[in-house]
Amino acid sequence: MTVVENRRPRKNIALSLVAILLSVVVFLVPFAFIVLTALKSRQEASRLDFSWPTQFQFVQNFVDVVQARDYMLIIAFINSTILTVASVTIMVVLAAMVAFVLQRRRTRWTGLINFLVLSGLIIPPAVVPTIWVLQKLGLFRTMPGLILVEVAFGLSFCILLFRAFIATIPRELDEAAIIDGAGPLRLFFRVVLPLLKSVIITCVVVQSVTVFNDFVNPLYFLPGDQNATVQLTLYNFSSSYSTQYNLLFMDILLITIPPLIMFLFFNKRIVAGMTAGAVKG
């Protein structure tokens, strides 16, 4: 991000210290609490206080959580990974295709399609009728069913992000490719898609985190222990392990790691992509 020099160039030290102190209390303490509790023994964790563990039980707690309920957490991680990778891939490719044609070609359908895209962002999904549709298709309680649901609900956001970005790509590029004999497919996949890289990254990161952290859709559309995603195991842990806070927090910690890695790798990119696409329009 660019440096903004809208104030005195002198750094405001007092204000900085207050801000850093507040950020530690408000944002870092809760995370430190999660980590510390995850490392404690069962007795110490049950006191729920903010203290240094007398003995570190990282390995023991880790093994206990992983083994709980016949390695349910491993199954859940596999399920969540499949769900996230599949739905985000489909969502991003299909949304880019829609956004490309929607941005480039104006027909009498354009207004209607724009309206439908915005509706997808605003209107709350009708839950039980969706279950009914999935059941008619034989996809209720199946992973493909849930993947398609996530795609359907995530398309709008991606289309809006892509469309704003595609507006900044000059049309002359398309025309050059067409003169060179590229068909619509070649034009899109060979010429346009590579140019969308930065906004694709933003879309992939944001939607991966959303789908991976999604609790509501798996709860409704993929019930049952066999299919549990990580968020569902966490939710189930909270009722069955309500006295073993060390294990509960170890679970929270493990589940937070994939988004954390995403964040550390793409921190700057998320901001850049959002800035290019979302706000400037």
Place this chain on the structure above:
Amino acid sequence: MVSLEARPRTRAAGPAPAAGRKRSPYSSWFYLPAAIIYAVLFLVPTVTSFYFSLTRWSIFDSQFIGFDNYVTFFREPALVSGLWHTVVYAVLTSGLKVVLGLGLAVLLTSQIIGRGYLRSVVFFPVLVSTIGVGLTFTILMDPEEGLINESLSLLGIQGPGWLTDPGYALVSVALVDVWKGVGLATLIYIAGIVSIPQEYFEAARVDGATAWQNFRSIVLPLARPATFTVILLSLIGGLRSFDLIWAMTRGGPGFTSDVIASVIYKQYQAGFYGLSTAGNVVLFLLVTAIIFPLSRYLNSKEVDL
């Protein structure tokens, strides 16, 4: 994300229709795969929900009963209060996100030490799972042993039963929602403030403007599109909010933190599919009645800028 109304180029700027070739290089079938998935799993359920909300429904067969579900819904005080809670929750969270997000963004675009660290730490909760955040704060907000009340008692303050006191439960969940979501609002505001041309600030400096005058006369009006985006996004999220409330209070104590989305889930769990779908239609109408006029109003304001 709301101000994205496409500015189509004039037709003349596009490729001239080549003689003999009517086909556009922008094939309409590009819409098809997305359209099928969206139509089957979003539009069909949305449209059929209006019919199913008028039935007694067991998924396998449905029996038309007219407006009985709606009568039941609006006769039950616990369900009606859910409607009210939804509005309070949405307004409270988006109001706080606007105020805090703007404040933080101004702070994080000014010359302070540790700016990169502060930006990261504010944004990180956005990425953590709502269920994880909910469970953590449920424990931090424990009235007896929770860290928050223990810290307050060190200062000599008797903290309330955040989640167990009927008067506080909804507000407590809303505050956690703000804690988790303010990073996104801040990010949107930072993007808005950074895109303000530097000339304005330079001119203001020449005129000897104070920091407050800078904020009132430059940042506040020129960050208006960002404000609209934050308001709309957090209202949409707040009206539909379910997972945080479910993880922290499950609508309790009593029904004091029930919102429409949790009512929908409870009725679904109890097997009242028709009633649950009626709740969905009520939520649909509420969201539409608030968001569509508001977004139209805000977009019309934006043109004057």
